[in-house]
Amino acid sequence: xTVQVAVEPVTRNETGIAEALPRLAGRFGERFAQSEAVRxxxxxxxxxxxxxxxxxxxxxxxxxxxxxxxxxxxxxRVPVIPFGAGSSLEGQVNAPGGGISIDFSxxxxxxxxxxxxxxxxxxxxxxxxxxxxYLRDTGLFFxxxxxxEASLGGMAATRASGTNAxxxxxxxxxxxxxxxxxxxxxVVKTGHRAKxxxxxxxxxxxxxxxxxxxxxxxxxxxxxxxxPEAISGGVxxxxxxxxxxxxxxxxxxxxxxxxxxELLDALQVKACNAYSKLDLEETPTxxxxxxxxxxxxxxxxxxxxxxAAEFGAGQFIWETTAEARHKLWKARHDVYWSAVGLRPGAxxxxxxxxxxxxxxxxxxxxxxxxxxxxxxVGPIVGHVGDGNFHVTMLVDIGDPGEVERAAxxxxxxxxxxxxxxGTCTGEHGVGQGKMKYLAAEHxxxxxxxxxxxxxxxxxxxxxxxKIVVAV
Amino acid sequence: xTVQVAVEPVTRNETGIAEALPRLAGRFGERFAQSEAVRxxxxxxxxxxxxxxxxxxxxxxxxxxxxxxxxxxxxxRVPVIPFGAGSSLEGQVNAPGGGISIDFSxxxxxxxxxxxxxxxxxxxxxxxxxxxxYLRDTGLFFxxxxxxEASLGGMAATRASGTNAxxxxxxxxxxxxxxxxxxxxxVVKTGHRAKxxxxxxxxxxxxxxxxxxxxxxxxxxxxxxxxPEAISGGVxxxxxxxxxxxxxxxxxxxxxxxxxxELLDALQVKACNAYSKLDLEETPTxxxxxxxxxxxxxxxxxxxxxxAAEFGAGQFIWETTAEARHKLWKARHDVYWSAVGLRPGAxxxxxxxxxxxxxxxxxxxxxxxxxxxxxxVGPIVGHVGDGNFHVTMLVDIGDPGEVERAAxxxxxxxxxxxxxxGTCTGEHGVGQGKMKYLAAEHxxxxxxxxxxxxxxxxxxxxxxxKIVVAV
Numbered sequence: 031x032t033v034q035v036a037v038e039p040v041t042r043n044e045t046g047i048a049e050a051l052p053r054l055a056g057r058f059g060e061r062f063a064q065s066e067a068v069r070x071x072x073x074x075x076x077x078x079x080x081x082x083x084x085x086x087x088x089x090x091x092x093x094x095x096x097x098x099x100x101x102x103x104x105x106x107r108v109p110v111i112p113f114g115a116g117s118s119l120e121g122q123v124n125a126p127g128g129g130i131s132i133d134f135s136x137x138x139x140x141x142x143x144x145x146x147x148x149x150x151x152x153x154x155x156x157x158x159x160x161x162x163x164y165l166r167d168t169g170l171f172f173x174x175x176x177x178x179e180a181s182l183g184g185m186a187a188t189r190a191s192g193t194n195a196x197x198x199x200x201x202x203x204x205x206x207x208x209x210x211x212x213x214x215x216x217v218v219k220t221g222h223r224a225k226x227x228x229x230x231x232x233x234x235x236x237x238x239x240x241x242x243x244x245x246x247x248x249x250x251x252x253x254x255x256x257x258p259e260a261i262s263g264g265v266x267x268x269x270x271x272x273x274x275x276x277x278x279x280x281x282x283x284x285x286x287x288x289x290x291x292e293l294l295d296a297l298q299v300k301a302c303n304a305y306s307k308l309d310l311e312e313t314p315t316x317x318x319x320x321x322x323x324x325x326x327x328x329x330x331x332x333x334x335x336x337x338a339a340e341f342g343a344g345q346f347i348w349e350t351t352a353e354a355r356h357k358l359w360k361a362r363h364d365v366y367w368s369a370v371g372l373r374p375g376a377x378x379x380x381x382x383x384x385x386x387x388x389x390x391x392x393x394x395x396x397x398x399x400x401x402x403x404x405x406x407v408g409p410i411v412g413h414v415g416d417g418n419f420h421v422t423m424l425v426d427i428g429d430p431g432e433v434e435r436a437a438x439x440x441x442x443x444x445x446x447x448x449x450x451x452g453t454c455t456g457e458h459g460v461g462q463g464k465m466k467y468l469a470a471e472h473x474x475x476x477x478x479x480x481x482x483x484x485x486x487x488x489x490x491x492x493x494x495x496k497i498v499v500a501v
Numbered sequence: 502x503t504v505q506v507a508v509e510p511v512t513r514n515e516t517g518i519a520e521a522l523p524r525l526a527g528r529f530g531e532r533f534a535q536s537e538a539v540r541x542x543x544x545x546x547x548x549x550x551x552x553x554x555x556x557x558x559x560x561x562x563x564x565x566x567x568x569x570x571x572x573x574x575x576x577x578r579v580p581v582i583p584f585g586a587g588s589s590l591e592g593q594v595n596a597p598g599g600g601i602s603i604d605f606s607x608x609x610x611x612x613x614x615x616x617x618x619x620x621x622x623x624x625x626x627x628x629x630x631x632x633x634x635y636l637r638d639t640g641l642f643f644x645x646x647x648x649x650e651a652s653l654g655g656m657a658a659t660r661a662s663g664t665n666a667x668x669x670x671x672x673x674x675x676x677x678x679x680x681x682x683x684x685x686x687x688v689v690k691t692g693h694r695a696k697x698x699x700x701x702x703x704x705x706x707x708x709x710x711x712x713x714x715x716x717x718x719x720x721x722x723x724x725x726x727x728x729p730e731a732i733s734g735g736v737x738x739x740x741x742x743x744x745x746x747x748x749x750x751x752x753x754x755x756x757x758x759x760x761x762x763e764l765l766d767a768l769q770v771k772a773c774n775a776y777s778k779l780d781l782e783e784t785p786t787x788x789x790x791x792x793x794x795x796x797x798x799x800x801x802x803x804x805x806x807x808x809a810a811e812f813g814a815g816q817f818i819w820e821t822t823a824e825a826r827h828k829l830w831k832a833r834h835d836v837y838w839s840a841v842g843l844r845p846g847a848x849x850x851x852x853x854x855x856x857x858x859x860x861x862x863x864x865x866x867x868x869x870x871x872x873x874x875x876x877x878v879g880p881i882v883g884h885v886g887d888g889n890f891h892v893t894m895l896v897d898i899g900d901p902g903e904v905e906r907a908a909x910x911x912x913x914x915x916x917x918x919x920x921x922x923g924t925c926t927g928e929h930g931v932g933q934g935k936m937k938y939l940a941a942e943h944x945x946x947x948x949x950x951x952x953x954x955x956x957x958x959x960x961x962x963x964x965x966x967k968i969v970v971a972v
Contacts, residue, residue: 056682146754189699200697201676202706216945224855225887226671227924228660228710229942230931230968231950235673235706239699256756283617285727325796384695388617415697438754453698460701471700474687478957485956486949497701 032466038304040127040495046106047085047128053102054088054130061089061136072113072131074124076381078427079462082124084111084131093209093217093248100246100491101215107489112242115157118188119380120461124243126495132246140164141249144425147253149206149223154183154247161252170254172291173198176361176457188459189239189428191390193362196282196415197289197321200457201238204253208237210245211329212485223251236482240494241459242355242484260327263355265291267344271295271314271398275391277341278316278414282387284463286333290319291415292362295398298409298422300367305368306361311344316414317362365411369422373407381440384418384456393450394419397443404439406432418456422458445470460497468498510599511966518556518599519578524573525559525601532560532607543584545595549850549898550933553595555582555602562607563689564680564719571717571962572686578960583713585652589659590851591932593712597966603717605654606847611738612636612720619725620677620694625654625718632723641725643671648834654718659930660710662780664833667753667886668760668792669726672709673926679708680720683960694722705710707953712930713964715957731798734761734790734826738815740784741764742869742881746813746862749787749885753858761777761790762832762886766869769840769880769893776839777832782815787885788833790826817938836882838945840893844878847895848858852911855889864921865890868914877903887925916941931968938967 055062063069069083088098097159104111109129116123125131134155143153145168152161157179161172174185175192184190191200198204207221218235237245268274272294281288284334293316300312316338320330349355361368370378370487385393394410401408401421412419425436444454444467454467468476478499482497484489526533540554561567574581580600587594596602605626612622616639628650632643646663647658655661657679662671671676678692680828691704706968709714741743745764752759764787765773771783787809791801806817818825832839841849856864865881872892874880883890892914896907915925915938925938939947950969954961 053519100651144857144859146750147857148754182766189697189703193696193699199674202697202790203670206592212945216948218946218949219944220946222919222922222924222942223857224889224918224923224927225856225858226660226662226666226673226889226927228853228926228928228930229924229935230710230939230947231715231953232660232673232703232706232710233943233946233949235703236953239701239703278665279617283619323797323800325800326794329794329796375595382699384697385693386615386618386620387696388615418697419693447695448693450695453693453700455699456695457698457699459699464700468701471693472704474683475689475691476701477687478683478689478704481956482702482953484709485952 031430041286043107045110050102050106050130051086052107054086054194057098058088063087067486070488072116072133074121076117076119077463078377078425079124080124084125085128087131087133089133089136093211096132096211096248097217098209099211101134102461103491104213104215107491109491109494110246111493112187112245112246114154114184115179117178117179117180118184118461119458119465122188122459122461122496124462126462129250134181144223145167145170147223149251151249151251152182152255154250155181157181158185165254169257171257173255174201174204177361177366178441182250182252186247186250186436187241189457191289191413191416191457193292193413195358195413196291197287198255200208201382202235205234205238206251206253208247209249210237210247212245217408218245219388239459241461241496243483243497244492258321260324261321261355261473262318262327262331262348264346264347264348265310265358266316266318266338267311268314268316269342272391272395274314274316275394275414277338277343278339279387279390280340281334282338282415284333286330288318288330288334288415290317291408292317293412293414293419295410297372301368301372301409302361302365305371306357306364308361312482317358344391351433354453366422369409369424372409373424375426377427377435379423379425380458381421381423381443382418382455382458383443383452384416385447385450385452387417389450389452390417393446393452396446397421400439401443404435406436406439416456417452455460462496465497510550513599517579521573521577521579521601522557525557525570528569529559534558537636543587543594545592547588547590548592548934549848549896550592550595551724553597555596556599556603558604560604560607562700564682567603567717567719568681568686568688570601570603571682571684572813574962575684575686575960579960580962580965581717582964583654583658583717585625585655586650588649588651589655589936590929592933593659593930593967595933597933605652615694615734616641618694620722621725622720622722623653624720624806625712626652636725642728643675643723644726645672645675646834648837653721653723657709657721658712659927662884662887662928664761664884666884668758669761673706675722675724676705677722678705679718681708681716681718682717684960684963689716710896710930712932712967714968715952715963729792731795732790732792732826733798733802733819735815735817735819736781736829737787737789737809738782738811739785739787743862743866744812745785745787746865748809748814749857750861751808751811752805753886755808757801757806759789759801759805759886760792761788762882763788764883764885764890766881768843769836769882772839772843772880773832773836776842777828778836779832787840788829806910837893840880840895843880844895846897847899850894850896850907852892852894852914852928853889853926853929854914854923855887856918856921856923858888860921860923861885864917864923867917868892871910871913875906877907877910884927887927888923898948933967936968
């Protein structure tokens with residue numbers, strides 16, 4: 031189920047690894063794992079990149095544990111790869127040079143909730159579902175919701191977002207500060223809990239999206255939001271994907287503060303109907319949600335309704351109960367699995383283009399035509415309010431011709447997004463899979479990124495072989 | 502009118518400067534200025550730090566001009582200091598090692614307005630007033646409004662904010678990408694126009710707040726917002742500053758999306774009455790503004806009114822006309838000048854503490870007591886919705902005892918804010934004046950900042966002697 035897709039080679043430091051393993055095994059006992067199964071599970075499973083397992087996995091329980099691990103690894107120049115929930119999509123947890131995977135599944139504590147400041151402090155292993163479950167009685171919630179049951183540490187590391195980002199922003203906007211163990215074992219807290227600061231370089235934002243290549247996140251202070259007084263939403267079918275996109279564009283341009291506006295193409299709706307037991311018309315469809323006071327929610331939905339009508343939308347189906355809404359958004363979050371169900375045995379590979387909103391219809395339409403022409407199966411789903419959409423390609427990994435066509439399609443899509451003044455990744459990150467597009471996307475900026483990587487991690491032990499090449 | 506406040510010494514490279522000046526003079530002709538008056542005006546004037554003029558000022562007209570200047574300076578290891586409007590407050594435009602000030606007053610162009618994507622591209626010399634004047638007919642506006650008529654380049658460089666930040670965020674949140682000339686003369690565009698991206702390190706946010714110490718900003722892509730359908734606002738008097746702060750805290754905690762909520766203490770109100778010809782009761786007062794649909798604005802003001810009543814507020818005075826509102830906010834933006842009017846001949850020195858909202862009342866109250874005890878004159882004004890407030894100390898610079906008391910007061914205030922999990926600077930930046938607090942605020946993070954500075958600017962030519970010491 032894996033295929034060789036070229037990634038940057040990272041040299042294994044056999045001597046250092048051989049010395050580090052017994053040292054760390056002695057220190058961490060039963061929390062040090064070296065079985066083939068555990069190691070492979072901590073290499074990457076959700077991509078078509080080769081699985082590259084670490085040499086060992088350590089289940090950390092504190093920042094101090096991480097400091098100890100990093101110090102040993104720094105001393106012996108052994109790679110350190112942070113592992114949250116393993117749901118990243120570009121090879122971020124692979125270990126191309128071997129080394130130690132630090133597993134955060136035992137660091138799920140909510141350290142503090144400062145309801146009076148609308149923030150909380152958490153350990154990196156907790157998932158966004160778990161956090162919101164914990165917060166339930168406070169009247170507050172954390173809005174960032176990638177499809178996967180991802181850990182907050184991983185979400186910070188990949189600058190993740192999800193369906194609510196159109197209204198609440200991404201991880202970039204919802205983290206007040208981070209605690210991170212740096213490559214020399216020092217512990218850095220990147221800021222305080224004031225809502226804003228001009229005190230020096232923005233280390234918080236530098237670590238967000240750095241995918242473990244600059245430091246290991248061991249604590250996060252997150253912004254929280256009040257659960258809206260009123261929530262309403264539903265689904266709105268369109269005749270064409272272009273009409274649906276144009277309705278989204280006008281909604282955003284009109285400044286309607288929609289909380290969620292998600293596109294599913296006809297094939298994805300079909301997949302959801304089958305997997306999530308929905309009963310929707312199999313046509314391009316928007317899933318929507320509005321947050322606010324009852325009056326504001328009503329205003330927003332009326333304004334959206336007028337726009338949808340302009341683009342020939344069918345009957346908007348309101349979901350009035352929390353249960354019905356939950357079912358809908360559960361289906362939305364399960365699109366990866368429902369897409370997989372469309373072609374059993376195939377590998378699902380998600381793309382992640384993001385373009386300025388004015389180019390959305392054009393980019394999605396051209397991409398849909400490209401899928402068709404390439405003879406690929408790939409439903410489209412997207413956080414279209416942000417100009418971000420995913421093709422979930424379903425690829426028969428045993429068919430080299432199909433793999434090649436799929437890879438070529440991904441390349442065209444990424445370059446199309448970049449050419450439209452957009453990005454090859456709106457929220458999944460670079461990892462190993464997208465390194466080859468960074469030169470096109472960033473030009474001379476890539477050299478600045480490399481200089482930063484070299485300065486902070488001169489021995490290249492922090493998640494090597496990801497985002498930028500250090501040398 | 503200046504006093505020696507210790508700043509980091511920066512060695513002058515006499516040989517390099519002597520060689521650079523004729524080379525640049527020859528190249529830039531009448532755009533190269535070396536008169537004493539122009540040089541002093543480009544050193545810092547709005548602080549109590551020593552004026553340290555550059556050796557020459559060049560009026561840039563394009564990114565290419567900046568590249569040429571930086572290349573010559575890089576070649577000869579001569580400092581480069583970007584100069585926008587000169588309104589920064591911590592010595593950011595001083596030239597402690599001499600060198601070349603790049604003046605952006607001839608780079609005020611709006612390069613593009615992408616109304617369909619709610620963004621625009623501008624040169625760094627344009628001020629926020631000029632930009633909004635330009636945008637007037639588009640129905641869009643740029644919300645960040647520091648008190649000064651600051652340039653957008655300077656606002657980005659200091660991570661500025663202002664009265665609207667409580668709703669619209671700071672410069673950090675309102676810039677899509679930057680173009681910057683790096684210390685080696687390379688031109689980096691930090692991103693594209695997609696609303697979000699996970700493609701590598703966040704160079705945009707790294708440059709925002711870097712105060713010219715990593716690169717020179719020559720173009721900015723800014724997020725724009727629709728001018729709200731309805732705006733309402735006015736002033737609300739309180740009996741005590743603590744009551745006013747507590748009303749703010751509860752307003753923020755309740756999630757009322759107030760667009761502006763500004764505190765003026767009794768002394769500041771008195772100053773505004775005199776300078777801006779207002780007729781307000783001289784008591785702690787909040788200036789407020791609500792943005793939204795007519796229904797939402799009404800909802801917000803009713804909700805705020807209930808909170809204000811809980812804290813014994815006096816009569817809320819609504820300003821129903823745009824003219825009256827304009828007069829009010831003009832007065833708010835002129836507080837620096839009105840404060841100066843309270844004590845003619847004194848120097849106004851602004852502090853900039855910012856704390857988590859729950860600590861606001863405590864921090865402001867303790868600070869007010871400290872002003873009193875210290876025998877200083879210092880009205881208080883603040884973007885209190887963000888937990889940020891300024892004391893505009895009016896200091897007789899000719900009185901060494903008073904200067905010493907004022908400096909000690911600033912030190913206590915900054916450490917108080919840091920101890921409350923806040924920051925010594927919410928929006929003014931570090932410059933020369935706040936370098937000494939960064940160790941207390943950032944701990945080991947300061948070493949990371951230094952590593953970044955060294956990596957990107959190894960010869961320390963970019964605005965040396967600011968934020969971090971490079972060596």
